[in-house]
Amino acid sequence: MELKKIDAQEFATLPNFDVEYEDSAYAGEMSEKAYNVLANACDDAQGGYFEEMLQDLYLDQALFAREMDAKGAFARIVKRLYEHGVASGDAGCCCNLANLYHNTSGRGSAEDYTHAVELYELGSDRGDTQSMINLGYIYYYGRGCERDYTRAYECYARAALTDTNPEAYWKLGDLCASGKGVRKSDRIAWQLYSKAYELAGKSPLAARAAHHMADYLMRGVDGVMGPDPERALGLYVQAEVGYYHLIDAGLTYYQRQLDQSIEGQRLAREALQKRDLDIRAGE
Structure with a gap:
């Protein structure tokens, strides 16, 4: 899948510190707290600080989960930030974007699971251990594919050898x-x-x-x-x-x-x- 970076013109349309929440186009679409979270994340993303961007997004996990479940402007912008990170070469953003396509209930579309696998594989190749682990879940549960415990084992083992992520163990x-x-x-x-x-x-x-x-x-x-x-x-x-x-x-x-x-x-x-x-x- 081809993903494009966010250019300066697009960044200007996203939440930012130059525009107060009350004066923004997002005042009716998300809370002020959510807007400020995105403003911080967009600022980091524009500077290429993707680890900090992800930390900003997940600082308040309850707020993040609530806004993502609403599937409104907040969720659309988060997805676009992930895409920007992937296109910029970041490993962690590969996993986070893949998670949006990875329906853990097993009811996702074949196309979505294909995107998830592609992104997890890309993240794995870039050294992201969570991508390796989540790819293992795809094979372990047979999401969008046949169950393959051997391949799941390979994914978890690769993650365990790469880093000290307890989930792999x-x-x-x-x-x-x-x-x-x-x-x-x-x-x-x-x-x-x-x-x-x-x-x-x-x-x-x-x-x-x-x-x-x-x-x-x-x-x-x-x-x-x-x-x-x-x-x-x-x-x-x-x-x-x-x-x-x-x-x-x-x-x-x-x-x-x-x-x-x-x-x-x-x-x-x-x-x-x-x-x-x-x-x-x-x-």
Whole structure:
């Protein structure tokens, strides 16, 4: 797909600091706060500072999600900024533009998925690890194509080797845990989830790794460790808190995992109570 940069004449028509919100053509199409976000982003984009542009756009994730869902002027301008970034050679903008075409429900058009794959591949070639990971999701779920777990594995592995993105490690863990595309190995899955947890640090994304680790701790991993419901409980609680933050940021598809982490806490508490009763019975 051919994309054009935004020239000076077009930039003059977009939100900018030379025109007050009340005097702009966008006063009735978006909030003043949204206008100011775009003014900052456009200023960065015009200077070629695309990392800063993306940071400006996502500073208030709830506002960004709300305005993008409205599919009005804000969304049109954001898409145009992404296109400008891609045409200017930026890697991160490839992923962000691809995300607009990537319908995660699986109900997108064949043309949209083709655009998403093309942009993720371009971003991957430019070194963007999130593009590699999201391309993996395309193959993992078979969005616009046949499911291909082997290709999904290749995408996640490439991302893990390129950078320290925790998402790449927990997706590799998912494949090893299920045996899809690779030989099933709970031992290796545990190691990958543990690595993802370490890399995520205090980020809400640690929730995914914490959740998987808690599931393993409930049943143990042969040759590695026995069941440890006490540690599992702590990780389920951490996962729950992380999911709340992710959902608040607009990632509502984590609701199912949130419910599972809460149920995991109930099961972990039951296991702890049973262990305590068994200890008392043996006294």
